[in-house]
Each structure stands twice: as C-alpha cells, then as structure tokens.
Amino acid sequence: MRLQSLRIGSDFKRKLVTHQALLAQVESVFKKVVNLELETGELVSISTINSNAPNNLVLESSQMLDLTSFGIKPREEVKLTPKVIKFKRKRFQIEVDGSKTWDGNLKFDSFIENISKFKENLQFFIEILSREGETAGVGEIGALLPQVIVPEEMNQQKLNKSLNPVSRKAFPIITNLIQATLDNNKEQIIKSSQDLIGLGPGLTPAGDDFLVGFYTMLQIIEARINIDYIDLELKNRLLDAAESRTTLVSKSTLKYILEGKVSEVILSLINALFLGGDEEVFCSTLQLLSRGSTSGTDIATGILTGGYILLNMLDGNYK
DSSP states (O other), X not given: OEEEEEEEEHHHXXXXXXXXXXXXXXXXXXXXXXXXXETTSOEEEEESSSOXXXXXXXXXXXXXXXXXXXXXXXXXXXXXXXXXXXXXXXXXXXXXTTOEEEOOBOOOHHHHTOHHHHHHHHHHHHHHHHHHOOOSSSGGGGGGHHHHHTTOOOOHHHHHHHSOHHHHHHHHHHHHHHHHHHTTOHHHHHHHHHHHTTOSSSSSOHHHHHHHHHHHHHHHHHHHHTOOOOOHHHHXXXXXXXXXXXXXXXXXXXXXXXXXXXXXXXXXXHHHHHHOOHHHHHHHHHHHHTSTTTHHHHHHHHHHHHHHHHHHHHHSSOO
C-alpha cells in the first residue's frame, strides 16, 4: 500500500535531510495519527487531518481514512528517508518526495504592534471559550483569571468544591505562575511550570496543554515588554522534568513551543487574535477547541492566561 504526503513540517524535513536514513518505532496509533519515536529519541507524527506542525507529515488522502485499518502496531520498525517512509512489517509506505514544506515559526513583529486589536478580540475569545470550551481539564479556570490577575477575595473552600479534580490541583499552581511572571521571578516560573507538567490524564495531560498555550503567549510578551523569560536554563529544566513526568508526545510539543515553533491551529488563533476580525477569531477558536477531548480548551486557557498578563503589564489592573 502506498500513500503520498501532502505537506511536511520544516523540522521533520530537516531531520530527514540531515540524517538521510533514520530508523524509528511506532510509538502510538490512532485513526487519524501515527506517532513515531525516532532512534534519536525525538517524536514525529503522520496524520490524515489537515493539521500542520513542525514535526508532522500530512497525508494526501481523505480525512475518512482510518490509519488503524492498516494493522500498524506499536513498536513496529519504520525506516525514514527524504524520499520515502517504509513500515517494514506491513509493507506500507508513504512517498515523501515532492511534499510542500510547512514552517510554524512564530513571527512577532505583526503581533506586538496590534495590542488594541488584541484587546478587542480577547473579549470575544473569552465569550467563545466560556460557551464552547470543555471543563474536564483546566478550562474552567479561565473564568477565574480576572480575580487572579487583579486579586480579589475568594472563598477558597467554596472554590475547591466547585472545581473538578484537575482544576483543583492546577489552580494554585497557575496562580503562582501568573504572579511569578508579573514579578519576573524566573525561579518560581520554572517551579510552577514543572508542577504543571504531567498534571492530568491522557496522552497530553491538561497541565502540559496549558503550558503550550501559556508559553506561546509568553514569547509574545517577551517581544512586546522586552523581558527575557525563556532562556536556556528554563528550557533545560522544563524538558528535564518532562522526561520523567509526562508522555513523549507532550514533551515533544513543549520542546517546539519553547523554541517558538507552533502548530498551525495555534498559529492561526494567534494571528486572528492580533490581526483578525470576529469571523477569524470565531473560526480559529473553534478549530482549536475541537482538538482532543479537552486539549484544545486547555491550550486556549493557557493562551488566555498569557493574554491577561500581557494586557495587565501594558495597562495595569486589566480585567
């Protein structure tokens, strides 16, 4: 069986070109995604959905195609070259040569000059998130953020009873992370981030997804406020924590975010928030929220948290 790839992430392509031949094992298999762990310990993905990312390859096929139907199993050996990806046991291969390359690097110039548009769009984003978002992860924390950014008295006992178990654990950590960011307390930023890594169930735990959204925005905050948060020490300590606390999929995503490389669904939302109108914000938000069971909402909550921090730093007492 042969399939043709449509697009390949820039980092995925770089690995293939650099090594020319790589061995991998199937890490996990789903209907629309196959994750491969390379011999280098890194993760790449193959998907049937139109979801560009730095380490993803999108197949030129119907979205109805079920990748589990090919009998691909975890730990199956795979060989990758710049021209073809071969699943040895099933004699299944993907033609890579001729694929378009997708680049997901954050480009800050257009974002940092459009704060007024962002402020306007953030309110609409909040409405969509509260109406359409899932609350099983950390999504319900979004409604509490104004009280954290501009502290107000909260009934902690009543709050704990109202939150789901994941949010109950995450809320004080996220509160500390917000305050540490406002205070530029790097040690506390690292500690709070480490405490969120691996928090929650699933292939990409809620705490990890929150950090993906949060660190996407933190890089925009860095560019706008001219403060350095994400240095080599922070990257190394977070990725060291991820090594033992979370999944390879989550660690890989966090690594790319810390390098300023994001998936298309996140980049589209960031572009919409800073540059778009209501329609772009609405469509890109719904696209993100549809990701996973709660992953999209958890990422969006991280983006919202960073948005509140950015506007508070610029305006003071923003709610």
